[in-house]
Amino acid sequence: METQECPISVEHPDQAINMENHVTLFNPDPEKAYQEAQRLVNVVSSRCTGPGYLSTINGKVYPRIEWWASVSASLGLFPRVLYSKRIERDDEIAYEAKVEVHRNGLIISSGEAMCSNREARWRTADEYAIKSMAITRASGKSYRTPLSFLAVMAGLEVTPAEEMPHEESASKEDCSEQRATDKQIEKLGSLVNDDRLTFEEQTKLRGALMKGLTKSRASEFMTYLFGESVRKGGEWVQISDGVLKARTQTRK
Numbered sequence: 001m002e003t004q005e006c007p008i009s010v011e012h013p014d015q016a017i018n019m020e021n022h023v024t025l026f027n028p029d030p031e032k033a034y035q036e037a038q039r040l041v042n043v044v045s046s047r048c049t050g051p052g053y054l055s056t057i058n059g060k061v062y063p064r065i066e067w068w069a070s071v072s073a074s075l076g077l078f079p080r081v082l083y084s085k086r087i088e089r090d091d092e093i094a095y096e097a098k099v100e101v102h103r104n105g106l107i108i109s110s111g112e113a114m115c116s117n118r119e120a121r122w123r124t125a126d127e128y129a130i131k132s133m134a135i136t137r138a139s140g141k142s143y144r145t146p147l148s149f150l151a152v153m154a155g156l157e158v159t160p161a162e163e164m165p166h167e168e169s170a171s172k173e174d175c176s177e178q179r180a181t182d183k184q185i186e187k188l189g190s191l192v193n194d195d196r197l198t199f200e201e202q203t204k205l206r207g208a209l210m211k212g213l214t215k216s217r218a219s220e221f222m223t224y225l226f227g228e229s230v231r232k233g234g235e236w237v238q239i240s241d242g243v244l245k246a247r248t249q250t251r252k
Contacts, residue, residue, distance in 0.1 A: 025075050025146065041153045042193060044071055045206050054210060055161035061211045062161035063151055065136050068143035071150055077101050077108060079139050084131050093117040093127050095134035101142045111141025113163070120165070137162050155207020180218035185209065188221055196247045 026033035044067070048054075053067040072078070084097040094116035101108045115133040117123055122130055140160030144151075148158040191197065192206045205221065213221075227242040 025077075037150060037153065038193070040071070040074060041150055041206070043074075044150075045154055045192065045210050046189060049210050050212065054156070055164070056211060057161065057164050060157050061155070061207060062157045062159060062164060063154075064161045065140050065143075067151075067156075068140055068147065068160065071147055072101065072143050075103070075147075077103050077143070077146070079142060081135055081138075082110075084135050086131070087114065093130050095131040097131075097134040097138040099135065099138040099142045101146070109142050109145035111138045111143075111145065113137030113141055133162065153203070154210060155203045155205075156210065178215045180213035180215050184215070184218040184222065185213065188213070188218060188225075191225065191244075194244075196244055 024033075026036040048067050048070050053064055053070070055062050055064055069079075078101070080100050080102055082098040082100060084095055087094040087096050094114060096112065096114040098110065098112045100110040113134055115122060115130045115137060117125060117130055122133065125133075137160065140162055144158060144160060151158045188205060189209055192202055192209070194202075197205070208217065208221065223242065225242045225244050227238050227245065228240045229236045229238045231237075
């Protein structure tokens with residue numbers, strides 16, 4: 001039985017090549033554009049965290065569709081599903097979808113993707129779920145084209161998590177450790193834009209905060225940044241300086 005679905009048939013008029021159609025996501029001035037992008041990444045890094053937005057797969061952190069959607073919405077980018085149709089194959093449930101991203105009526109990017117019950121993760125899934133995942137993957141691809149640089153700035157992989165073949169939770173060792181304290185997270189979070197840190201250090205710190213820090217990992221960052229302290233006679237005594245103190249003294 002034919003089960004193909006094409007809910008809308010879209011014909012796009014040719015978009016004249018003029019300055020009005022050259023949509024910029026940030027300020028046209030390069031320096032201001034970078035500052036705006038960095039500010040957005042900082043907000044996203046503090047709010048779009050945890051398994052609802054990110055997936056840890058083989059030790060790397062990938063943004064989920066919710067992360068991409070949050071970033072795109074803040075920039076006025078919104079998706080439009082062109083179609084989600086079943087691909088007729090023997091003994092297989094497979095759907096193909098195409099999604100476009102629009103801003104102010106203009107097409108910014110598009111993406112195509114598919115999902116099949118021959119994939120290990122979808123072998124026993126209902127048909128509606130397979131169709132939905134095809135749309136989700138196509139949406140992720142359409143977001144990735146204009147926004148991948150923001151994922152890099154946030155210390156994430158640029159491939160949408162839904163495109164990865166399988167998902168693994170954090171290692172048992174990480175799961176068994178206690179989560180970093182609110183005080184540790186707040187202290188480290190205040191440093192993601194500190195100009196005493198290199199861009200690489202800021203990126204690593206931001207990525208670690210988004211992934212979720214354990215107490216031991218947070219302590220490593222604290223020691224590197226602020227120095228090492230030991231407890232002597234009921235008091236904490238600093239026995240080494242961190243990079244922040246050294247760099248602050250250099251500036252004076």
